[in-house]
Amino acid sequence: MRILNICAYTWAIGGPARIIYDHTTEVLKQGHQVDILSPMTPGEKSYPVPQGARLIECARTTPISNYYREFSVEMYRYLKANISQYDVIHMHGIWHFGSLAPFLIPNKAVLVITIHGLLDHWAVEHSKWKKKLVTILYQKRLLGKADLIQINNTDEEQDVIRYLGYRPKNMAIVPNGMKLSEYTQLPAKGIFRQKYNISPEQQVILFMGRLNIKKGLDLLLPAFLKVYQQIPNAILILAGPDDGYQRETEEFIEKNKLHNRVKLVGMLTDSDKKEALADADLFVLPSYSEGFSIAVLEAMTSGVPALVSDRVGFGDYIKKHNAAFLTALKPESVAEGLLKILQDSSYARLIANNAYNMVVENFDIKVVANQLLEEYKKVKKI
Structure with a gap:
């Protein structure tokens, strides 16, 4: 098969780019061809491309793309000229x-x-008027016309049914996966701490994600303030690009005099990200909304105990395996979980081990990639 993925394939977009990368790596081994069509803004850093795949960058068309995400005349022209070459177009x-x-x-x-x-x-309520307009114009109709809707879990299944008003026949649950080998061998401990002047005695709470309200930063920051009052050597690392919530974060730090206890280190990639995971005592993501958080899977594969909400995309698996502290979406609950993990080393080891086993059993990219390929084949047109 010749497969075309359409996605803003950049570091800033986060999880979807990583998902495409890992899936592509596996399907290339089976002899399939993969292209990635990516609308880009000048200056954006593209995500690495697996050897054997092809990245086709196309410029976003401004000012329309400022209001209608990823609008690109160049992308449309590419599709019009080349769409007949592809067996699968994955949006x-x-x-x-x-x-x-x-x-x-x-x-x-x-x-x-x-x-x-x-x-x-949460996602539907964000920029609600735009989404209502898109819904009226075409979105419901196109979901009904798609040959396959891939969802990651039963929560998302219910989201689609609620949105459409019926359960489409063309929907299949296929979780996202992880290339486990990349996170089972981490860099030596201490490198990240040395770079950011963090002592070995300090307990590192690591947040990795865009600085966006939906990631639960309005819960995490006041929760950390409570934790710091009880554990003075705790330090919070916020690793991610600004996506609308950095100013509020900096104001909170200033107001509560947390300059030496909360560090904004920007987006971490490649070895820098792995160095942070190697030195983290705890990973945290109290998110209001995630499709299927690759960042959480990366932390779990790295053996870092995690505190997350059940909105990270696989909360049902986490509950079943006792694989993390599942927090309510309240600062008090986030603080309770942070303190539990930092102060109870046996509990921290237990959930970290459970999480690693859960990922190995359920989210190995080799298994997941084959599941998605089989779904492609079921609906392949003659």
Whole structure:
């Protein structure tokens, strides 16, 4: 098969780019061909491309793309000229031009949409008027026309049913996966701490994600303040690019005099990210909304005990395996979980071990990639 993924394939977009990378690495081994069509803004850093795949960058068309995500005349022209070459066109996410354009051009490809958590209650309420307009214009109709809707879990299944008003026949649950080998051998401990002047005695709480309100930073920051009052050597590392909440974060730090206890280190990639995981005592993501958090899987594969909400995309697995402290979406609950993990080493080891076993058993990319390929084949057009 020749597969085209459509996604803003950048470091800033986070999980979807990583998912495409890992899946592509596996399907290339089986002799399939993969292209990635990525609308880009000048200056954005593209995600690494697996050897054997091809990245096709196309410029976003401004000012329209400032209001309608990823709008790109260049992308449309590429599709119009080349769409007949592909057996599968896999669109990542909804609400943007990349999930509309393939439906505008006659083709015989299998059209696949991965929701990536964008229909949960929190996500739908964000920029609500825009999403209502897109819904009225085309989004419900296109989901019904897609050959395959990939969802990651039963929560997302209910989100789709609520949005459409019925259960589409073309929907299948296929979780995201992890390339386990990349996170089972981490760099030596101490490198990240040395870079950021963190002593061995300090307990590192690591947050990795975009600085966006949906990640639960409004819960995490006041929770950390409570933790710091009881554990003075605790330090919070916020690793991620600004996505609308950095100013509020800096104001909180200033107001509560946390300059030496909360560090904004920007987005970490490649070895820098692994060095942070190697030195972390705890990983935290009290998110309001995630499709399927690759950052959480990376932490769990790295053996770091985690505190997360059940909105990270696989809360049902976490509950079943007791694989993390599942927090309510309240600062008090986040603080309780942080203190439990930092002060109870036996509990921290237990959930870290459970989490690693859960990932190995359920989210190995070799297994997951084959599941998705089989779903492609079920709906492949003659």
